[in-house]
Amino acid sequence: MMKKLFVIILMTITTVVFAQNQINLQQGSFDFLKNQAEVNVQLKYENAVYQEKNFTESQYLENKKVDITAKKSEAVWKNWIYQWDRFKSTEYLEYFFKGINAKSKKVTFRNDVKAKYTLIIDAKWIYVGWYGGMIGSQEGKLTADLTFVETDNPSNVVMRLQADKIQGKQMNKDFNWEYGRIAATYEVLGKKLGKEIKNVVK
Numbered sequence: 001m002m003k004k005l006f007v008i009i010l011m012t013i014t015t016v017v018f019a020q021n022q023i024n025l026q027q028g029s030f031d032f033l034k035n036q037a038e039v040n041v042q043l044k045y046e047n048a049v050y051q052e053k054n055f056t057e058s059q060y061l062e063n064k065k066v067d068i069t070a071k072k073s074e075a076v077w078k079n080w081i082y083q084w085d086r087f088k089s090t091e092y093l094e095y096f097f098k099g100i101n102a103k104s105k106k107v108t109f110r111n112d113v114k115a116k117y118t119l120i121i122d123a124k125w126i127y128v129g130w131y132g133g134m135i136g137s138q139e140g141k142l143t144a145d146l147t148f149v150e151t152d153n154p155s156n157v158v159m160r161l162q163a164d165k166i167q168g169k170q171m172n173k174d175f176n177w178e179y180g181r182i183a184a185t186y187e188v189l190g191k192k193l194g195k196e197i198k199n200v201v202k
Helices: 002-020 057-071 074-104 178-200
Strands: 022-028 038-044 108-110 117-127 141-150 153-167
Touching: 022 178, 038 074, 057 074, 074 108, 074 178, 117 153, 117 178, 141 178, 153 178
Parallel strands: 038 108, 038 117
Antiparallel strands: 022 153, 117 141, 141 153
16 A cells, blocks of 8 residues: 555656646747748846745845855855856856757757847746755756747747746756856756757758
């Protein structure tokens, strides 16, 4: 009886994890991409909350500053916040491109290009994970709204998806830092989305 109960619990946990770590269609299809060579991409963070307690970015950074300066030093904090801002402005996008362009094949995703369509990735929830070295680590997670719009007429939405708790992987040199683990979630998001597009745009 206990063995049967354990199997049921395990199957339930597996199902929940699988259901979360995926992209869910809300409106439209990828058919509009069939004759497109490029898609513009824009990242948004204004609506994001962080960690299980749903901190605003300001609250999260205030706590992080206290933690880093107490355990390490002011110099370490200054470098950390510099890297945090740099990753937000350029690196998350580059990691997303790395993931999606390796999979989508026929359609190239870039930023600041004159493409007919723009993909807006609006982060809603970010979990930064943790790094434990030899004792193990926890990958970051990302929940975001993905909206394809006409570049010249953004009110015309052609497709909506939601990325639900996309889990990063330990595959970049900055994984031991929070921004590195977040970058990994964008790369995995790109891979998952690119794979979906490749299945339609052949």
